[in-house]
Amino acid sequence: MDFPAPLVSARLVRRYKRFLADVVLDATGEEVTVHCANPGSMLGLQTPGARVFLSLSDNPSRKLKYSWELIEADGALVGINTAHPNRLVEEALVAGRVPALGGFAALRREVKYGRNSRVDLLLEAADGAKTYVEVKNVHLMRRPGLAEFPDSVTARGAKHLAELADMVRDGHRAAMVFLVQRPDCTRMTLARDIDGAYGAAFDAARAGGVEAYAVGCSVTPQGITVDRRVDLID
Structure with a gap:
């Protein structure tokens, strides 16, 4: 971007x-x-x-x-504008930079699903199989090289995790993608001390079959690009 x-x-x-x-x-x-x-x-x-x-x-x-x-x-340099992550992840998916979520035939944005929500990205395979993708922006770093999410309590984020798990129960695929908008982190974990409820919701969603990935960005005054995988430490 x-x-x-x-x-x-x-x-x-x-x-x-x-x-x-x-x-x-x-x-x-x-x-x-x-x-x-x-x-x-x-x-x-x-x-x-x-x-x-x-x-x-x-x-x-x-x-x-x-x-x-x-x-x-x-x-x-750290990107703080949370209006960009969906577009950044979409660009990365189209470019094949998230191999685990590749192979889709169509991509749609902001599709209604769950309990009166809209999923950030919906990937559809040629055979009609659907993958529901939620994107979260990450820019907190309290220890060198380790990104953390969230940086404040997010009841909305926990709700999204539960809705992704519902999609898996309905026979679809679902994934959470954490976008680390800073170039100085190679790992990411949950800030459970900041929002324990989100941590519990994440654990439940993973147990229910929701996938989770973290990707990192290069950030310059000219633009932001997803350019690497970030190790996700549950």
Whole structure:
């Protein structure tokens, strides 16, 4: 996924109300409020003074013209925009970078399933077999090289796991794909101390036949690309 235009560099002042952040633009020194498309806690990724990178919208009707895309943390660039993971995983699947989920004939997005939910991606084989795929964004790192999910309590995430297990019981295939939006992690595990209920839901889903995979990204101001498998430590 390439950014459509060069990103704008800035320094973080603060993040607040979950979806807002104040930054100081490097080029002009102007302080502006930007959109933060991330509902999580962003633990470790909101240090005042950190360099951030912003995309600039050309939509005149937008109240906030900048969106926060990347942050420099722990010596690496980290993608924090949770609007991108579905597209990134879709690109990786189409390119054959997730071999375990290859061989599909068609891919659909945001298909209704479960209990009033929409699955992120639905893969359909030539014989009609279906694979339901949920995507989760990962950017928490508390120990070098080890990514963790989630960074805050996610009842919605636990619900998705239960719905994937329901699909397996109905005779379909289902998978959870964790997208690690940082280049400095080679392993991933669950942050069970942050959300024990999610950990329990994950265990139950795996026992019920739900597959789980983790993939990592290269992250630059030019774009983000899924480029490797990340070892998933249950």
